[in-house]
Amino acid sequence: MSETRRDDHQEAPEAAAPGAGSRAGAAGIAAWQGELxxxxxxxxxLGHQETRTASLAAGLLRDFGYEVHENIGTTGVVGILRNGEGPTVLMRADMDAxxxxxxxxLPYASTDTAADGHGGTVPVAHACGHDVHVACxxxxxxxxxxxxxxxxxxxIALFQPAEEVxxxxxxxxxxxxxxxxxxxDVALAQHVLAFPAGQVRTRPGAVLSSADSVKITLHGRGSHGSMPQLAxxxxxxxxxxxxxxxTVVSREVAPGEFAVLTIGRLSAGAKSNIISDRAELELNIRTFNPATREQITAAVRRIVTGECLAAGCPKEPEFEFYDHYPLTDNxxxxxxxxxxxxxxxxxxxAAGLDRQSASEDFSEIPDALGTPYTYWGLGGSDPEAYAAAESAGTVTQDIPANHSPHFAPVIDPxxxxGTTAAVVAAMAWLARD
Structure with a gap:
């Protein structure tokens, strides 16, 4: 670490120069950034297909005078700007849709499609706001x-692929x-969320849940629909x-302890008069406490295995764990x-951020580097529309959240x-005394 690193609790001055984070500086690039x-x-x-986005980011970073590294872990990009002795600050943006x-x-809405990695073609959209992160x-x-x-x-400006997978x-x-x-010396990241644009919200400690997806394959015995006794x-x-x-969350997890268990897919059979020989379920588990995560995982195995035994399945069930997101712990x-x-x-x-049940893989980077980090929320909803919905008690119905096909952050503010927040946060370490 740099010898000039300040104590984490010291409040460093922020720069006032327009080129380094004042409102005037951000306003001065508004037209360019809006078009971008x-x-x-x-x-x-999609994840690991962000070649155009990565190329655009790398080209602009070179134009700005950064040392640029490309194709890191498929499409990752890093820009390094050295400016004498002092701390090192990393700011990350995810790129995938x-x-x-x-x-x-919107007049600039996506109509693109892409190969999904499973032989199919799917529509693609920035329904989570990663385009906001890249632009900021x-x-x-x-x-x-x-x-x-x-x-x-x-x-250090780091552009990461494939957060969504x-x-x-x-x-x-x-x-x-x-x-x-x-x-x-520190790693920073932000995420646009469905609260009023213009706000930034922070939270120490656990801010985003850990998450695990599980694919479960059940093995039955197939038969004709007219002969269920054979199946x-x-x-x-x-x-x-x-x-x-x-019942796992409602009856096995202590009240007040956060946990989510969602069954997102259940698939079996091909025809009404055929009893299939297999079925698949896909689950998503989210927790803030590692012990709770282990408790729920064990309960899932126990229940599935027990039900298969009770049904007389010819083979034990199969469990495939994938898409693990670590706890984001500021x-x-x-x-x-x-x-x-x-x-x-x-x-x-500037306000406090509620703990979020969504998940992220950002912390993999600072954890691997041995670097403290903080991750904050950035408002993206129209402030007037949000205020009206809040007054009417209809925020959940009227304000589209991330991953909705209707999610569309307002460009200004x-x-x-988001741009100003990224600079102000970095300047808390880098500003000249």
Missing amino acids: YKDLHRHPE LPIAEDTG LLGAARLMAEGKASWAGTY ADGARRMVDAGLADLIPRP VDPVVLAASIALRLQ DAGATARVSAAFRRHFGAQ TLRT
Whole structure:
């Protein structure tokens, strides 16, 4: 670590120069950034397919004067801006989109499709806001380059692939990320969420849940629909398991302890008069406590295995765990420092963030680098529409959230706020005294 690193709890001054994070600086790039965002939104790419987005980011970083590394863990990009002795700050943005058909009606809406890796073609849209993250980080990277007189140290802009499939961060780490960049003193990330644009919200400690997906294959005995006595019916078995699993959280997890168990897919059979010989369920488990995660995982195995035994299945069930997201657990010192900087800069628009049941793989990067991190929320909803929905008690019905086909952050002030927040947070370490 740099010898000039400040104590995590010390409140560092933020720069006032327009090129390094003031509102004037962010406003000065608004037109360029707005067009950049629309382009990204119009051309989304699935995880590990972000070649266009990555190329665009790498080209702009070179234009800004960064040392650039590409194709890290497939499409990952890193830009390094060295500016003398001082701390090293890493800011990350994820790049990938979702296999969702956009239904926003925007003039720059996506109509793209892509191969889904399973031989099919799917619609693609930035329904989670990663285009906002990329545009904000590129804006911040430009402002940091233009404002080098107001800070000292090293700024790293990292563009990560495949957050939505939970392995983009890990692939960058496994591809030798630690050998390409100086070790950061702090790592930063933000995510646009469905609260009012213009706000930034922080939280120390656990902020995003861990998550695990599980594919369960049940083995029955097939038969003609007219001769059920000859079968071990996997449809009945799957239905029984689906109902029984709903009791895990309600009857085995202590009240007040957060846990979610969702069955997202149940598949069996091909025709009404055929009893299939197998069924598949896919589950998603989310927790904040590792012990609760282990408890639920054990309960799932126990219930599924027990139901299969009771049904007389010819083979034991198969369990495939995939798409593991680690707990996002914000460092208390780093979060306190960023929160203080946000309060100074944004005033009442800086607030506390509720714990989120969504999940992320960002923490794989700072954990692998041995770096403290903080991850905050960025508002993206129209403030007037949100206020009206809040007054009417209809926020959940009227304000589209992430992964909705209707999710569409307002460009202003979302981009301006996200760009400014990225710079203000970095300057909490890098600003010249």
